[in-house]
Amino acid sequence: MSFMFASRVAFRHLNEVNKCFFNHNLRRFVATKPNERKTHNLKAALTGVAIGVLAGGGYSFYQKKEPDFSANVRIVQNNDRISSFPKVEISRKIVVPNDASGLEVTLFQYPTCPFCCKVRAFLDFYGISYDVVEVNPVLKQQMKWTDYKKVPIVLIKSGNKYLQFKDSTMIISGLATYFRDKHIGLDSIQEYYPISQDSDNPKKIEIMNKYFVMDGQRTEKALERDKDERKWRKWADDVLVHMLSPNVYRTTDEALQAFNWFSEVGEWDKLFSGIERAFVIYVGAFVMWMIGKKLQKKYHLKEDVRQSLYDECNKLMKELETRGTPFLGGQEPNLADLAIYGILSSIEGCLAFRELLENTNIGSWFFKMKDAAQKHDGQKLLM
Numbered sequence: 001m002s003f004m005f006a007s008r009v010a011f012r013h014l015n016e017v018n019k020c021f022f023n024h025n026l027r028r029f030v031a032t033k034p035n036e037r038k039t040h041n042l043k044a045a046l047t048g049v050a051i052g053v054l055a056g057g058g059y060s061f062y063q064k065k066e067p068d069f070s071a072n073v074r075i076v077q078n079n080d081r082i083s084s085f086p087k088v089e090i091s092r093k094i095v096v097p098n099d100a101s102g103l104e105v106t107l108f109q110y111p112t113c114p115f116c117c118k119v120r121a122f123l124d125f126y127g128i129s130y131d132v133v134e135v136n137p138v139l140k141q142q143m144k145w146t147d148y149k150k151v152p153i154v155l156i157k158s159g160n161k162y163l164q165f166k167d168s169t170m171i172i173s174g175l176a177t178y179f180r181d182k183h184i185g186l187d188s189i190q191e192y193y194p195i196s197q198d199s200d201n202p203k204k205i206e207i208m209n210k211y212f213v214m215d216g217q218r219t220e221k222a223l224e225r226d227k228d229e230r231k232w233r234k235w236a237d238d239v240l241v242h243m244l245s246p247n248v249y250r251t252t253d254e255a256l257q258a259f260n261w262f263s264e265v266g267e268w269d270k271l272f273s274g275i276e277r278a279f280v281i282y283v284g285a286f287v288m289w290m291i292g293k294k295l296q297k298k299y300h301l302k303e304d305v306r307q308s309l310y311d312e313c314n315k316l317m318k319e320l321e322t323r324g325t326p327f328l329g330g331q332e333p334n335l336a337d338l339a340i341y342g343i344l345s346s347i348e349g350c351l352a353f354r355e356l357l358e359n360t361n362i363g364s365w366f367f368k369m370k371d372a373a374q375k376h377d378g379q380k381l382l383m
Helices: 003-030 034-054 114-125 168-180 186-191 220-238 240-248 252-266 274-298 305-323 335-345 351-359 362-374 377-382
Strands: 073-076 092-094 105-109 130-134 153-158 161-166 195-198 205-207
Touching: 105 114, 114 168, 114 335, 114 362, 153 186, 161 168, 161 186, 168 186, 168 335, 220 240, 220 335, 240 252, 240 274, 240 305, 240 335, 240 351, 252 274, 252 351, 305 351, 305 362, 335 362, 351 362, 362 377
Parallel strands: 105 130
Antiparallel strands: 073 195, 092 130, 105 153, 153 161, 195 205
16 A cells, blocks of 8 residues: 555544644645655655554564574573663653662663563562663664664663663563572573574574573472463463554554554654654554554454453453452562553553453552552562
């Protein structure tokens, strides 16, 4: 389907949503030279798609498939570290009073990426102060210092160097391992999560053991709890996350609403000119609406994709009812609770989330989790 056709359909919604804003910028656009306008069109179209997939919640595309490895696979040590902090601008600092972690943490992220939201949920719950670097989802200038071009990435200062923790699940498991036994040392923790790499294509990697929190002195009962926690963490990554895109982009109107929310949260007015931002929102929303339909078929969601989302969330609520506890972790959230909460929080500003609250009982659990994260309830566990 051509870009011009996509643009015409997107523009059909334009006046209904933001007529005055667009007309002002359209006059500026028409005033540009034809060659500049053509470049502008292409740039805006590509930007819209990129943001839709990377930052605007192309959740199921971002959640990579199991790597298609060749026969030549090698295991390499996960010991990425740099000697000095990258030359990037800190977007904001999250300072938690009485932070007992003793860590200097920097999170490289997109604000509405569900996997970044997972990591933020973990850091907030445990009361860990951290700096945030917002990555431009198109140019990615803030990622030039690393060969790993996906977010989230966490840099942690260790002595006179900075350790690179990558992949949201490994980040959480690695930090949880450290908090169980700080005598292990962050450098050693990286080695617990080696990388399986395709020798023919080094970009194809899989982090091993990433769902495991390492502790050699666990009781049999604790090991059973760990196994259950891993099961629900995998459910969050392998099942729940695939519900999001088809629901967020269920209709063109919902896609536009979502992209406007992404624009607000991501402060796109600081990244793009007015006309670029308009194209990003409308063209990106239309393309992601089409992608959402493909994902609906790929993951065998019901014709009414909302029902698939409701069904999966009802599984969680039924499990909690069976256990008779407020959280999967019992009276306190565990890593599975935090992962599920983080993923769902990435769509909190979307219509799909509002309807999820109206049609399931998940709101009681979700807002308990939100309260626990905002109050840093896990901080006492680190003291």
